[in-house]
Amino acid sequence: MRIIMFAGKGGVGKTSIASATGLKAAGMGYKTLIMSLDIAHSLSDIFSLNKGLMDKNKGIPVKIEDRLWIQELDIQEEIQRNWGDVHKYIASLFHKAGLDEILAEELAILPGMEEVSSLLYINRYAHEGDFDVIILDCAPTGESLRFISIPTILEWYISKIFKIERRLVSYIRPVAKRFYDVPLPEDDYFKALENLFVRLEGVDNILTDPTITTVRLVTNPEKIVLKETQRSFLYFSLYKMCIDAVVMNRILPGNIEETYFNDWKESQRRYLELAEEYFSPVPIFHVVLFQNEPLGKERLKKFGEDIYGEHDPTEHFYTERPYEFNRKDGKFFIKIKLPFLTKEEIELNRLPEEMVIRVGGFKRHIPLPRYVSAYKDVTAKTDGTYLNIIFGGNRDEKEKTQR
Ligand SMILES: Nc1ncnc2c1ncn2[C@@H]1O[C@H](COP(=O)(O)OP(=O)(O)OP(=O)(O)O)[C@@H](O)[C@H]1O
Numbered sequence: 001m002r003i004i005m006f007a008g009k010g011g012v013g014k015t016s017i018a019s020a021t022g023l024k025a026a027g028m029g030y031k032t033l034i035m036s037l038d039i040a041h042s043l044s045d046i047f048s049l050n051k052g053l054m055d056k057n058k059g060i061p062v063k064i065e066d067r068l069w070i071q072e073l074d075i076q077e078e079i080q081r082n083w084g085d086v087h088k089y090i091a092s093l094f095h096k097a098g099l100d101e102i103l104a105e106e107l108a109i110l111p112g113m114e115e116v117s118s119l120l121y122i123n124r125y126a127h128e129g130d131f132d133v134i135i136l137d138c139a140p141t142g143e144s145l146r147f148i149s150i151p152t153i154l155e156w157y158i159s160k161i162f163k164i165e166r167r168l169v170s171y172i173r174p175v176a177k178r179f180y181d182v183p184l185p186e187d188d189y190f191k192a193l194e195n196l197f198v199r200l201e202g203v204d205n206i207l208t209d210p211t212i213t214t215v216r217l218v219t220n221p222e223k224i225v226l227k228e229t230q231r232s233f234l235y236f237s238l239y240k241m242c243i244d245a246v247v248m249n250r251i252l253p254g255n256i257e258e259t260y261f262n263d264w265k266e267s268q269r270r271y272l273e274l275a276e277e278y279f280s281p282v283p284i285f286h287v288v289l290f291q292n293e294p295l296g297k298e299r300l301k302k303f304g305e306d307i308y309g310e311h312d313p314t315e316h317f318y319t320e321r322p323y324e325f326n327r328k329d330g331k332f333f334i335k336i337k338l339p340f341l342t343k344e345e346i347e348l349n350r351l352p353e354e355m356v357i358r359v360g361g362f363k364r365h366i367p368l369p370r371y372v373s374a375y376k377d378v379t380a381k382t383d384g385t386y387l388n389i390i391f392g393g394n395r396d397e398k399e400k401t402q403r
């Protein structure tokens, strides 16, 4: 079982690259599913599929080629399948608060329900072994981060809040009914939630197991896109997910003679270099800007060849976490694998939002979580394999003086 997530900023080429990857995987003999995690589904458009086929199979996997299925979740179907009593209760609350019934039903589709629905499918497919490969086509960055944060948040909610809330409501329900006209949830609501949690169990282990799941960040050689990719790199690493490749899409081919594009070519060249500093040692796949939109199976197949060449697209292109963040005894640590180095060779440069590590001609940028910027002292230690950067000291002092 293999899961590959394609994430990145809006419009960079995630769906096209996820589709090309799925097509190539299926062509190599893997039973493959491409699942869209974006409510603005575009998989079927990219495969140029007939709308009727998707409408007839709303929300379930549709076979579009030998060994290849695509799935575009339909939240209304999912509400009926998974969210019955939970949705009913929330809608009744909104209705009671004075909202029109239809609007209440619509608003009761809470943020996160779609993500949880996708997680339910992933968990089920992983346990039942329906597919060899699942390709996840993510929504633009912000929402895909919400997707990966949900298992952690749910775990916290279940262990810290859920049981207490359920018990509390059962105690106060009879009394509250007499004095309070907002309905408290019946136990069916809690049972439905509990049932969902049970079905989600273990999904976080699947997503953070680098032997199963890896993330591929899709980006373009442009300033703003690259900056956002760098942040996503940080966030996925913070969630302990393994990023096994970066796909650099829309590179202008070298053979364009037209002088109109000279500035573009020059700036792309600089950003390609910078991307090496940002993401190395994670491999970067370069993909050129096509002469036309890569739509339909034939062009997508060619797209897949351009990205992966001879490689099996399900390969683990990188297996380690490039860096790890830890906090201990009031200090914050970044651990990076940099073997064969002595401390003297390492030059650290602290910028407000990132750390630049220079070793001879090699440079790496590491974006810092925001709360680390309050730490003033930075030291580095190496044990011959790992470099540890330690942020400590002044943060506590600063907090003390503030108090
Ligand atoms: N290498 C390329 N050459 C030419 N066109 C491309 C290339 N990659 C993507 N496109 C086109 O760019 C557009 C956006 O691509 P796509 O939908 O895959 O991006 P996305 O990241 O999934 O966008 P969204 O964030 O909206 O989901 C599409 O029209 C697609 O055909």
Ligand SMILES: [Mg+2]
Binding pocket: 014, 015, 016, 038, 042, 137, 138
């Ligand atoms: Mg897309």
